[in-house]
Amino acid sequence: MADPGRARKLADRIREIAAETLERRVKDPRLGFVTVTDARVTGDLREATVFYTVYGDDSDRAATAVALERVRGLVRSEVGRQTGIRFTPTVDFVADAIPQNAAHIEDLLRSARASDEQVAQAAAAAEYAGDPDPYRVREDDEDDDAESAAGGSVVDGSAADESDADASAAGRPTSGETDDRA
Known part of the structure; x- marks a missing residue:
């Protein structure tokens, strides 16, 4: 297993090499609007996956996928030549x-x-x-x-409540009670 930092640096370098190779060395008209977005390398540095996007419709994407499969070997040889590592990783292109x-x-x-x-x-x-x-x-x-x-x-409830309270305090019957003392 390689150091994760080394794998990340190699992946960034592979992304740059793949983008440069597709732009400058490959003259296929099907690769019109291809953008290399990312690259990832396995922990043992044996396999690289390059992610790409294509501006266009589904037929343009399909034609670009076929063209990228055709130039996969060229990209791999450029990666090996420019990185100088012992084992050149295999390169796979995946639509992002x-x-x-x-x-x-x-x-x-x-x-x-x-x-x-x-x-x-x-x-x-x-x-x-x-x-x-x-x-x-x-x-x-x-x-x-x-x-x-x-x-x-009661028409005015607050006044009736006050008069009832006064009447009960004085011992007189309230408005709702009857006088049974008589």
Whole structure:
């Protein structure tokens, strides 16, 4: 096993050599818009994988894959000549999926933004289903409960409550009670 730093440096060097070879030495018209994006080398430095992208449609990608397979030996010999290592790694070309993945992520983000806008519009027009503070009891509700329990109706609940409190303190019957002392 080689040092990971050495493998990384060799992979970077192979990427540069492959890109330069495809640009300057190979005269195949099928390699029009090829970009070498990355290269990786196995731990034993015996195999190298070169990742590439192609600008164009599916037919351009297929033609480029065929052309890269044809020039694989030339790229390997250039790697061996320029690196000077004991064993020249075999070179495989693999189409890089980064552009497709990036386009897919952009589509997902675009749909997420659209759904966020819909939620924001729905939230702006929405009303709360209940009271803002459902645990806070309004004072008017307490007065209504007291009236229904007493069986009477009071026009002004707060004044009736005060007069009832004064009457019960003085020992007199309240508005809801009858005088049974007589």
